[in-house]
Amino acid sequence: MSKNVIAITEQLVVPILQQDHLELVEIEYVKEGSNWFLRVYIDKEGGVDIEDCGRVSEQLSKKLDEADPIPGAYFLEVSSPGAERPLKKDADFTRAVGKHVHITTYEPVGGAKVFEGELVSYDGKQLEVKEIKTTALIPVEKIATARLAVVF
Template sequence: MPGIAEESIAERTRRVLEPVLARDGYELVEVEWLRQGSRWTLRLFVDKPGGVGIEDCQAVSRLVDPILDVEDFIEPAYDLEVSSPGLDRPLRKPADFDRYAGQRAHVKAYGPVAGTAPGSPARKNWTGVLVGYRDGAVEIDVDGVVHRVPHDQIAKAHLEYDFEADLRRKD
């Protein structure tokens, strides 16, 4: 888990860049600020209707690089990376859970959460099919049982691509 300084850089980056990217038709899905060896990396995951290609990543990089230079809130030298969210797209906002309802996902809580489904023991991880977002909780169907995980208890959530199901559809 990143420290406080890393979180504030990621959040400030989100606050500064989200409206700029939205104006140009992009969604800022995720921001990561991480150290890789002796180098720092600011990684932006962007999306748009129809998906993101390499040209989009280059365009976003050219768009945000001068903004980050002018804002100048990141102390150490860093590498800027722009990427699509990929098949395992992170899910953060309540709308994400509704948008991807019906798709397979993994949800991880900060710690064990009790009472997510009748008779279910406390657990920290759920993998199943997203039902959606209702009343402050993410609903996920795990083996026919719908669990309600409070949104504020979720540390990470992402889509899980089902390669086997995709292969079965192509046969």
């Protein structure tokens, strides 16, 4: 059911986002405690603000009420993906070139499963991550998680 809710929500929210030149980053439909949450993460060049999130939330809420894809009560949250935005799509990795990233892999690559450093390049098949002492080439199919990372 979660995948169905996510797919329907995506169909409903994408046209809303396109009107304001916003990007859909991710949709989650999760149960936390006894409550269900439908979370929609959006972004745009320069970042989203509270007005963007409020406008999308209001419009999406109306569309969800009409389509009624979720039985029972849930909380709708529309927000920014934050400073440590997940990287999932080709466009995410392409935009992240030159930025600091944190990557984990399903299996070791060159003896390691965790990489953090500058994303030097991305060619659709592998990432080149320059760490402090080494540079790692990470095949895309081995990536478990990828996100931007804040450097302190």
